[in-house]
Amino acid sequence: MSDTFDWKKYLIVLLITMGLFFTAIYLSNYFGNQKINQLKSIQDKISIDILSSETQFSLLSELSCKNISNSIYSPELGELGSKLEWSQKNLGSTDEVAYLQKYYSLLQIKDYLLAKQISVRCGIKSAFILYFYTTAANCSMCEQESLVLSTLRTEYPELRVYSFDYSTELSAVKSMLQIYKIKDTALPAMVIDDEVLTGFQSVEGLETRIKDSFKLQSAANPTPAVKTPAGNTKKQ
Amino acid sequence: MTSIGTIILDIFIFLSVYVQVFFFVTFLENRNKIITRKGKIELKFYSPVTIAVPCWNEETTIHNTIQSLLSMNYPKDKLKIFLIDDGSTDNTLSIINKFTSYPNIKIFHKENGGKFTALNLGLKNLETDFFGCLDADSFADPESLVRIMSYFEKDPGLMAVVPSVIVHNSKNFVQGAQKAEYYMGVYFKKMLSFLGAIDVTPGPLTVFRKKVFDDLGGYRLGHNTEDMEIAYRMQQHRYKIEHCNDAYVYTNTPKTIPKLYRQRLRWIFGFINNTIDYRGVLFKKKYGNFSVFTLPVRIASVTAVFYLFVRIVYNFSSFVYSKIIMYEAVGFHPGVKNFVFDPFFINIQTFFFLVILTYTLIFFSMIFGRRMAEGKWGLSMDMLYYFPIFSLVAPFWLMQAMYNTIINRKPAWR
Numbered sequence: 001m002s003d004t005f006d007w008k009k010y011l012i013v014l015l016i017t018m019g020l021f022f023t024a025i026y027l028s029n030y031f032g033n034q035k036i037n038q039l040k041s042i043q044d045k046i047s048i049d050i051l052s053s054e055t056q057f058s059l060l061s062e063l064s065c066k067n068i069s070n071s072i073y074s075p076e077l078g079e080l081g082s083k084l085e086w087s088q089k090n091l092g093s094t095d096e097v098a099y100l101q102k103y104y105s106l107l108q109i110k111d112y113l114l115a116k117q118i119s120v121r122c123g124i125k126s127a128f129i130l131y132f133y134t135t136a137a138n139c140s141m142c143e144q145e146s147l148v149l150s151t152l153r154t155e156y157p158e159l160r161v162y163s164f165d166y167s168t169e170l171s172a173v174k175s176m177l178q179i180y181k182i183k184d185t186a187l188p189a190m191v192i193d194d195e196v197l198t199g200f201q202s203v204e205g206l207e208t209r210i211k212d213s214f215k216l217q218s219a220a221n222p223t224p225a226v227k228t229p230a231g232n233t234k235k236q
Numbered sequence: 237m238t239s240i241g242t243i244i245l246d247i248f249i250f251l252s253v254y255v256q257v258f259f260f261v262t263f264l265e266n267r268n269k270i271i272t273r274k275g276k277i278e279l280k281f282y283s284p285v286t287i288a289v290p291c292w293n294e295e296t297t298i299h300n301t302i303q304s305l306l307s308m309n310y311p312k313d314k315l316k317i318f319l320i321d322d323g324s325t326d327n328t329l330s331i332i333n334k335f336t337s338y339p340n341i342k343i344f345h346k347e348n349g350g351k352f353t354a355l356n357l358g359l360k361n362l363e364t365d366f367f368g369c370l371d372a373d374s375f376a377d378p379e380s381l382v383r384i385m386s387y388f389e390k391d392p393g394l395m396a397v398v399p400s401v402i403v404h405n406s407k408n409f410v411q412g413a414q415k416a417e418y419y420m421g422v423y424f425k426k427m428l429s430f431l432g433a434i435d436v437t438p439g440p441l442t443v444f445r446k447k448v449f450d451d452l453g454g455y456r457l458g459h460n461t462e463d464m465e466i467a468y469r470m471q472q473h474r475y476k477i478e479h480c481n482d483a484y485v486y487t488n489t490p491k492t493i494p495k496l497y498r499q500r501l502r503w504i505f506g507f508i509n510n511t512i513d514y515r516g517v518l519f520k521k522k523y524g525n526f527s528v529f530t531l532p533v534r535i536a537s538v539t540a541v542f543y544l545f546v547r548i549v550y551n552f553s554s555f556v557y558s559k560i561i562m563y564e565a566v567g568f569h570p571g572v573k574n575f576v577f578d579p580f581f582i583n584i585q586t587f588f589f590l591v592i593l594t595y596t597l598i599f600f601s602m603i604f605g606r607r608m609a610e611g612k613w614g615l616s617m618d619m620l621y622y623f624p625i626f627s628l629v630a631p632f633w634l635m636q637a638m639y640n641t642i643i644n645r646k647p648a649w650r
């Protein structure tokens with residue numbers, strides 16, 4: 001028969017296919033790195049924002065609260081949060097993503113401290129929730145709680161949610177866990193007005209607490225509230 | 237599911253890229269040999285040929301099928317036509333009886349016994365060196381036979397020649413999708429022909445040398461796909477089969493999804509069971525590319541479709557599950573979510589490029605197949621129908637064929 005069996009062809013096609021595979025892997029890594037770079041630049045912008053807010057806040061002792069600009073909160077924090085979450089899922093837990101995650105946690109803590117100070121000093125209507133979760137399997141309650149929190153955030157723009165992965169290897173996060181005595185057996189856990197709540201919290205239950213938090217604030221600080229921009233934080 | 241599942245998926249993607257590249261390399265190697273003749277050709281010697289038309293309840297199409305044979309550009313005294321009525325219960329017999337006056341037409345009537353028995357009756361009465369079959373739902377182009385015979389004239393070692401089967405008169409999107417599939421079939425058949433690895437000698441106008449049946453015996457039931465079984469048997473004995481790309485045969489295709497389903501169930505069932513019967517030829521160098529390429533590729537594609545389907549069902553159910561969790565957690569709180577498009581969230585993973593590459597090559601095979609079939613370049617709407625119809629329905633006929641194989645049930649013809 002003329003069509004004798006030709007091993008060489010099978011081999012050549014294998015080489016071409018492998019070449020195509022490696023090209024595809026290379027391209028995919030290239031775009032993955034671009035995304036990481038994009039995340040880095042957002043983080044840089046946020047850290048500048050926070051630094052600038054801190055400076056602005058120091059200046060505030062000499063100025064009145066009227067001068068607080070909307071830019072005092074970093075709107076990119078929420079965007080960064082969702083992009084990081086996506087990257088964790090789709091780019092895999094690489095060292096770079098883990099590093100960015102740590103940095104993000106730190107930025108959240110800084111933002112929390114600053115926002116809290118501003119809120120107290122200038123009586124800006126706001127409520128804060130520190131949310132601790134784990135990405136480990138079998139925490140279906142964490143998934144549900146995240147959904148509850150993102151629902152509440154869309155309903156109450158003044159609510160600022162800061163979410164922290166329990167296993168983040170960062171001393172600042174570790175100290176927060178110590179301060180609030182949060183254990184990995186009792187996740188999800190939340191801190192609202194210095195009170196620690198563990199286990200699943202329903203939308204309604206949290207809603208009452210948020211409203212209480214607003215009331216507490218206006219009782220402590222009778223000055224008229226300044227409207228703040230929507231405080232978006234990481235959706236987790 | 238995730239890690240092992242991803243590895244299996246990667247293997248299937250690798251294989252499908254490999255197969256498409258293999259076809260494309262074959263195309264590049266042989267592109268100058270693909271000749272599409274226009275107009276009439278003449279042979280040095282017109283060998284006598286018998287074309288058998290087995291029919292079982294074909295009253296709607298049989299007349300045109302016979303007419304297409306009568307208007308064939310082939311000397312009338314060299315072309316014998318056997319009309320074999322396989323126990324039809326409709327008007328088929330009275331229609332074919334109108335052709336008794338033609339000297340080159342012979343009419344047979346027998347009890348219903350299945351297509352292979354009708355063909356064997358034809359073989360029993362065969363007096364010519366060439367034998368072909370034309371399904372009663374198909375019409376041959378006037379130039380098809382002479383072009384097929386020109387292949388035999390060039391190559392005395394050639395044992396069978398298959399034509400290009402094209403969809404006749406497609407009226408809806410189900411037939412449109414099949415039209416695109418048949419274009420692709422023309423391309424793949426030509427490539428398999430270059431590889432010496434054709435696995436089906438289709439009912440519409442494949443012509444064999446009589447020697448094939450003298451040496452290997454007549455048609456067998458072949459799990460209701462006798463045209464596949466004979467091709468497997470020929471490959472097992474290394475009998476050469478080629479594809480004559482410019483011999484066109486137009487076939488009627490199922491109009492509705494249930495009819496298409498039944499047809500494909502029969503084909504896939506036939507494929508699975510003939511492959512099981514001929515498993516001895518798998519991965520043996522002496523049986524050539526048929527054994528190392530065609531059969532493994534077909535087996536892999538059946539497995540892949542099955543696997544992908546399971547994966548899609550799994551993904552879909554976990555999506556539904558996550559929605560249930562969400563409902564449990566927050567109830568119906570649609571919330572105000574701004575869906576702002578951000579290119580960041582486009583998932584550019586490795587398989588993204590490979591899937592695009594595979595689809596590009598599949599489109600190429602359809603476009604080039606169309607050029608071989610119709611002489612036209614370009615995309616058609618039918619090519620877009622192909623993907624949804626075949627990817628949604630094919631897993632079901634595949635699974636049913638597997639199931640039927642396991643419980644040993646044979647599918648009906650129609």
